[in-house]
Amino acid sequence: MNFKLIFDIAKALLLARWKQSLVAAIGVTFSIGMFITLLSFMNGLNDMLDGLILNRTPHIRLYNEIKPNVNQPINLSKSYQHYHNFIRSIKASGSRQAIYDNGAIMQALLNDKRVLGFSPKITAQVFFNDGNIDITGAVNGIDVQKESKLFHFSEYITAGTATDLERVPNSIVLGKGLAEKLLADLGDVVQVTTAKGEIFQLKVVGYFQSGIQELDKTQSYASIMTTQKLLGQSANYITDIQIKLTDIDKAPAISREYTQLFGSDAEDIQTANAQFETGSFVRTLISYAVGVTLLIVAGFGIYNILNMMIFEKMDTIAILKAIGFSGKDVKSIFLVIALSIGFFGGLLGLMLGLGLSLIIDQVPFTTASLPTIKTYPISYNITFYLIGSVFSLVTTFLAGWFPARKASQVDPVIIIRGK
């Protein structure tokens, strides 16, 4: 087939009715543009909301759960091994929450290629004393640098600096809500009582705002050393190891492996935060559905315009057939017309989508719960643009297929005789 000629004729027909062609192309441009904008915006929002939790959640957390020991003495006894042993009133053995031999575990993690990084942590339950009121809360002992690198800790500090935790002895960063309850300003000293009844004075060096108010009302952060001091424990006392992996999807498998290997409990992010995946999935599904609907509507527009064009160009089709163009050639001509509308409309649509995304990206968006977000979030993902361009071609091809087939079946005799 002579493609150059087919393209030539298609171009001439397109330009002869350029206003109609333009309307059809604008339809595609609009729908592709909206499709891209919608998906970029939706996914930006998704990423932000997921980030709210997932950024600060370790992929795997190693800890010791407070629970009854599964290896009770009776089970170890040789004579009762094959019996059903009923034991009542077992008490949970939570006396040691520390991770045993954590130095060796950390060394093993350091050598594991699948691990992006890890950071040790201690959680301590305390009371914050404000006059004669005690507020329950928790002090998280963290390694500030690792915590910032892996879990964006310093991004959530709204006042003061994170590194002061390590520089100033006996210092604490309070959750914003907690600080408001305690009426504690920067530089003030707050008094905490540990579970064992010991009283400490800690200096406030910063505020922390996670975006989740419940957290901010109870949580506070201190250095690992300060926390060990609070609990009266030695320098190798650690209750949690938070691990970030290179591939988040492998978390459940690796988590099971670590439970075996290190003999401590391990919890993966998928199990801990299943609801976030569901939320993201549904939001993405909705935006795809709306985008696809837009494209299908544009497809019907193209179908209509091509049908009209074929009705108007009956004479032309008849002549082309009379001078030796086959039905297949005529079909190709109209398919090329449809695809060019899809191609150019789609191309402009991609640019429109990018443009709108860039504009939305500049619109200020401030909310008290999200201190790090200054403008509306946008996700610039090349996948959306690929899907958009593929879809614009597919839709216009399908929309062009039926009119083109109709054109190929035009009987030149009827047209030429019918005048």
Next chain:
Amino acid sequence: MGEIILEARKINKYFHDPVDIKVLTDIDFSINKGEFVSITGKSGCGKSTLLYILSTMDTDFDGDLLIDNISMKNKKEPQLAAVRNEKIGFVFQFHYLLNEFTVLKNVMLPALKLNQFPLKEIEQKAMERLKMLGIEHLAQKSANQVSGGEKQRVAIARALINDPDIIMGDEPTGNLDKKNTEVVFDIFKRLAEEFNQTLLIVTHDQSFAERTHRIINMEDGKIII
């Protein structure tokens, strides 16, 4: 006589809508190379129907049609299109140029479709044809900017571009005034006599038909002379 270029063998044709009517009965004739033939007859006698069968555009008939000694009966649609492209030149009653293109491009189209010569050569050939018909000054004009008589000449130039075995015309002068009819007739005559071009023209204009080499007269779907 020269070699046979087109042969109709016992062609019968029915219209089925709304009732079965026989429109052509046992059409049996042949045309030699270089002949200038006209088909005449009253309106409704089936002469246009016959022409469309002979031009391969209508394939719904009984009997056989041979162009250049090749049967058209069992050919598929794309093959017939190729035959029309290469071997048949068409001139219609209503000019039928493609208004989206210039006059020159209109003339070039069948050759571009045939795709046997480079673009430059096709363009040159098209200009030669236009010159021959005295309308080379129209080459760059848009097809809808030229007059009726000129359009018909452009259509003739287009029919000639692939050096077809036969040129068919369906009332080519039916829509033209006396002066333009003369011009078109003179062109046909010149093509037949100077260039030995075979022509088959359907017309109801008796004075036109009488001046051709051979008249095939039709009545009620039959050839009577």
